[in-house]
Amino acid sequence: xxxxxxxxxxxxxxxxxxxxxxxxxxxxxxxxxxxxxxxxxxxxxxxxxxxxxxxxxxxxxxxxxxxxxxxxxxxxxxxxxxxxxxxxxxxxxxxxxxxxxxxxxxxxx
Numbered sequence: 416x417x418x419x420x421x422x423x424x425x426x427x428x429x430x431x432x433x434x435x436x437x438x439x440x441x442x443x444x445x446x447x448x449x450x451x452x453x454x455x456x457x458x459x460x461x462x463x464x465x466x467x468x469x470x471x472x473x474x475x476x477x478x479x480x481x482x483x484x485x486x487x488x489x490x491x492x493x494x495x496x497x498x499x500x501x502x503x504x505x506x507x508x509x510x511x512x513x514x515x516x517x518x519x520x521x522x523x524x
Contacts, residue, residue, distance in 0.1 A: 423479050439451035441490065442487065447490055454475070480518060
């Protein structure tokens with residue numbers, strides 16, 4: 416393992432599988448993400464505009480680089496059906512060097 420603060424894991428949730436598939440394809444096709452994992456549906460409980468909400472959502476785990484983050488965020492916001500989408504980026508502090516290099520290669524503009 417090696418430190419690589421340029422690699423990011425970005426999380427977002429979509430309301431259905433079709434929108435998750437579409438967004439994942441767009442992100443990879445435009446080299447904004449090297450890979451997007453569409454995870455199994457989950458139940459989300461949250462407060463929105465004062466009301467308690469319970470929804471099924473499809474989490475996405477997006478692998479990208481710090482260099483591509485701004486464009487990735489813009490693409491998610493443009494395609495996302497939510498008024499306020501969850502977009503959280505976490506730096507990868509370590510990982511398989513060859514995999515991290517692949518992420519960088521696949522997201523090169």
